[in-house]
Amino acid sequence: MNLTTRYMGLTLKNPLVASASPLSQKLETIRQLEDCGAAAVVMFSLFEEQIRHDASALDYFMSVGTDSFGEALSYFPVVEGCEVGPTQYLELIRRASKAVDIPIIASLNGTTDRGWIDFATLMQDAGASAIELNIYYIPTAMHRTGAQIEEQYLDVVARVKSAVSIPVAVKVGPYFSSFAHMAGRLDRAGADALVLFNRFYQPDFDIETRTVVPSLTLSTPEEIRVPLLWIALLYGHVSCSLAATTGVHSAVEVIKYLMAGANAVMSTSALLRHGPSWLTGVITDLGDWMERKGYQSVDQLRGSMSHKALPESMAFVRGNYIRILESYKPTA
Numbered sequence: 001m002n003l004t005t006r007y008m009g010l011t012l013k014n015p016l017v018a019s020a021s022p023l024s025q026k027l028e029t030i031r032q033l034e035d036c037g038a039a040a041v042v043m044f045s046l047f048e049e050q051i052r053h054d055a056s057a058l059d060y061f062m063s064v065g066t067d068s069f070g071e072a073l074s075y076f077p078v079v080e081g082c083e084v085g086p087t088q089y090l091e092l093i094r095r096a097s098k099a100v101d102i103p104i105i106a107s108l109n110g111t112t113d114r115g116w117i118d119f120a121t122l123m124q125d126a127g128a129s130a131i132e133l134n135i136y137y138i139p140t141a142m143h144r145t146g147a148q149i150e151e152q153y154l155d156v157v158a159r160v161k162s163a164v165s166i167p168v169a170v171k172v173g174p175y176f177s178s179f180a181h182m183a184g185r186l187d188r189a190g191a192d193a194l195v196l197f198n199r200f201y202q203p204d205f206d207i208e209t210r211t212v213v214p215s216l217t218l219s220t221p222e223e224i225r226v227p228l229l230w231i232a233l234l235y236g237h238v239s240c241s242l243a244a245t246t247g248v249h250s251a252v253e254v255i256k257y258l259m260a261g262a263n264a265v266m267s268t269s270a271l272l273r274h275g276p277s278w279l280t281g282v283i284t285d286l287g288d289w290m291e292r293k294g295y296q297s298v299d300q301l302r303g304s305m306s307h308k309a310l311p312e313s314m315a316f317v318r319g320n321y322i323r324i325l326e327s328y329k330p331t332a
């Protein structure tokens with residue numbers, strides 16, 4: 001059984017990747033993730049705000065010309081318990097990339113042109129195998145058009161790509177008027193992978209204390225639907241790799257994402273809930289299912305249920321919607 005997969009130019013021993021989370025804050029846990037079968041680890045994101053707070057890096061990063069994502073500053077989540085500054089972050093990349101054989105993918109969440117570029121370069125120099133750009137941007141300014149915001153995304157990708165030689169993945173949210181068009185533009189701007197989708201921080205209200213409650217709830221398997229749809233629609237239409245992140249809680253979701261067309265399938269919530277050993281069972285279940293269904297490789301499986309592969313391509317768009325509505329028609 002060949003579980004290997006190619007993800008943005010990297011050969012992974014299987015499609016399962018530990019996505020960005022506090023699990024990667026400790027070298028010991030990164031080692032455990034590798035031992036339990038993770039094919040790569042995406043580090044938790046380094047937020048540029050943290051760089052700004054780190055005295056040693058402050059001078060370096062504060063002389064910024066353009067503050068392209070300036071208005072977003074107040075919307076970045078405070079990552080609780082994530083006290084790692086840039087110096088420690090780079091040191092962790094350095095140590096982790098020496099300690100394990102799997103790729104270590106650094107994750108960067110910048111706010112300024114210089115923050116994105118300079119830190120991406122430092123991450124590369126520290127030994128990261130690739131960089132994931134966690135573009136977390138909530139466009140609240142009413143005067144800014146969708147087109148302007150899209151240009152900002154593309155600009156970040158193009159700038160980082162021209163600054164580093166390692167692969168660059170772009171983790172985005174689904175909230176674009178024309179996601180297919182945007183995906184195509186990110187692909188052409190040089191993204192080596194699209195990571196679908198970012199899980200935006202959605203604050204809640206406590207009606208007793210009447211305060212805003214920061215919340216980042218863990219996902220459920222039902223949440224795979226939006227990324228599953230988009231991976232199935234994009235497969236074969238972009239030249240970059242596709243990674244799925246959201247809702248992977250068992251081999252079932254892994255298989256679905258691979259059939260849609262994912263090169264890599266990522267998990268955070270299940271790993272936080274069950275610990276790294278959860279991966280071992282999922283990889284075994286994936287292999288068992290493939291054997292039962294007669295697949296010899298992940299490559300053979302990939303995209304087999306994509307929009308491109310299915311003769312009944314309306315299954316992904318309006319056709320089924322109408323069928324579902326009809327099934328709900330009252331009979332009386």
Ligand SMILES: Cc1cc2nc3c(=O)[nH]c(=O)nc-3n(C[C@H](O)[C@H](O)[C@H](O)COP(=O)(O)O)c2cc1C
Nearest residue numbers: 019020021044045134199219245246247267268269
């Ligand atoms: C506690 C927690 C911390 C996270 N931290 C990051 C982060 O630093 N950078 C990032 O890009 N995504 C982060 N994420 C998002 C995950 O990487 C992942 O994309 C998301 O949780 C969806 O996957 P899941 O359904 O497997 O949890 C975090 C998620 C959780 C739950």
